[in-house]
Amino acid sequence: MRIGVPKEIKNNEFRVGLTPESVSEFVARGHTVLVETQAGMGIGAADDAYRAVGADIADTATDVFASSDMIIKVKEPLAPERAMLREGQILFTYLHLAPDPEQTQDLMKSGAVCIAYETVTDRTGGLPLLKPMSQVAGRLAVQAGASALEKAKGGRGVLIGGVPGVRASRVVVIGGGVVGFNAAQMAVGMHADVTILDRNPDVLERLATHFEAGANTVYSTRATLEQEIAQADLVIGAVLVPGSAAPKLITREMLSIMQPGAVMVDVAIDQGGCFETSKPTTHDAPTYVVDDIVHYCVANMPGAVARTSTYALNNATLPHALRIADKGWKDALRSDPHLTAGLNVWNGKVTCEAVAESLKLDLTPLTAALA
Numbered sequence: 001m002r003i004g005v006p007k008e009i010k011n012n013e014f015r016v017g018l019t020p021e022s023v024s025e026f027v028a029r030g031h032t033v034l035v036e037t038q039a040g041m042g043i044g045a046a047d048d049a050y051r052a053v054g055a056d057i058a059d060t061a062t063d064v065f066a067s068s069d070m071i072i073k074v075k076e077p078l079a080p081e082r083a084m085l086r087e088g089q090i091l092f093t094y095l096h097l098a099p100d101p102e103q104t105q106d107l108m109k110s111g112a113v114c115i116a117y118e119t120v121t122d123r124t125g126g127l128p129l130l131k132p133m134s135q136v137a138g139r140l141a142v143q144a145g146a147s148a149l150e151k152a153k154g155g156r157g158v159l160i161g162g163v164p165g166v167r168a169s170r171v172v173v174i175g176g177g178v179v180g181f182n183a184a185q186m187a188v189g190m191h192a193d194v195t196i197l198d199r200n201p202d203v204l205e206r207l208a209t210h211f212e213a214g215a216n217t218v219y220s221t222r223a224t225l226e227q228e229i230a231q232a233d234l235v236i237g238a239v240l241v242p243g244s245a246a247p248k249l250i251t252r253e254m255l256s257i258m259q260p261g262a263v264m265v266d267v268a269i270d271q272g273g274c275f276e277t278s279k280p281t282t283h284d285a286p287t288y289v290v291d292d293i294v295h296y297c298v299a300n301m302p303g304a305v306a307r308t309s310t311y312a313l314n315n316a317t318l319p320h321a322l323r324i325a326d327k328g329w330k331d332a333l334r335s336d337p338h339l340t341a342g343l344n345v346w347n348g349k350v351t352c353e354a355v356a357e358s359l360k361l362d363l364t365p366l367t368a369a370l371a
């Protein structure tokens, strides 16, 4: 199969779809890989590093899209990239379609086979291709929040861990999955006073067992959420209903009960955000203020640590990408229901239930795509 790796074009997105090490795996199996020039510069991989493992280098993204059977990316395709997709071409990347009707319409129009990393599942009910970036984003959320709490950045002017004689900051994490766990780990490590809310009792039990006295776990209701955010210095939004638009858990009205200068980091922004006042921001201008509350809503947080993130992402995506290349997408999906769960758009139709529901579009059953 001809594999194409374009350079990412989202603001400050330095990750790349395939590392040179991953490219060598495709080449060893007889596939060809075309990488756009400079695509790997953000992870310190020059064109020569890709040439050395057998890739060809293309001058433009147009060349990559025109001559590839499968495009492997990191971020959802932006409008100019969507315009280059064609019928039957495979797109393997993050898509986050539920909050993005424009992208969904363009992907439907393209006729491409669009497989989203974030809805691929595993035997334990997890999301293995989202997990590595959630680990990164969870850890970064505390760094980003700690920085935004500095007075010169608009925050309350508090140090996350306090100092002897002055209390630590209160960090409230909403959603105790992969992002939430990793955020809590960092916040606990920085000696913050940490509370994690979730509405899944099993998740709360796992967290309580892990953190013991190091963090508080609280069942999430509107009332408990209000109690916790009223005292919080840093609130981290980390909820997910897989494939769906995030539920809006903190309304604009609720900001008035928070302390002025408190910071909210909405990691769930890629699924539309879990705070009513969230809107996507970029690494260039990551924060804005609403009603005295600092909001950080960067939708591609892991792009900031592109090397760590690209290698972690490839560890998870490579086996799936190789199977698609070896078998063709249809056979690869037929033999793996977890990869099938990644199919979001096929032949102009939406095949992911959560996306169809969120965008009120017709759902085409996966069986139709695999027939």
Ligand SMILES: NC(=O)C1=CN([C@@H]2O[C@H](COP(=O)(O)OP(=O)(O)OC[C@H]3O[C@@H](n4cnc5c(N)ncnc54)[C@H](O)[C@@H]3O)[C@@H](O)[C@H]2O)C=CC1
Pocket (backbone or CB within 6 Å): 118, 127, 130, 131, 133, 134, 135, 137, 174, 175, 176, 177, 178, 179, 180, 197, 198, 199, 200, 203, 220, 238, 239, 240, 241, 246, 247, 249, 266, 267, 268, 269, 270, 271, 298, 299, 300, 301, 302
């Ligand atoms: N902004 C960025 O750069 C990145 C964003 N993300 C996003 O972060 C979000 C979280 O991802 P993961 O931690 O991997 O998901 P996850 O599935 O591991 O965890 C989500 C948790 O939210 C909980 N939850 C769902 N609805 C809830 C509610 N109403 N109240 C309280 N808890 C609720 C679930 O029980 C679950 O424990 C996703 O939207 C993901 O796409 C992930 C990586 C990077």
Ligand SMILES: CC(=O)C(=O)O
Pocket (backbone or CB within 6 Å): 075, 094, 130, 133, 134, 270, 299, 300, 301, 302, 303
């Ligand atoms: C998960 C995601 O959207 C990201 O890594 O940017």
Ligand SMILES: [Mg+2]
Pocket (backbone or CB within 6 Å): 270, 299, 300, 301
């Ligand atoms: Mg994202």
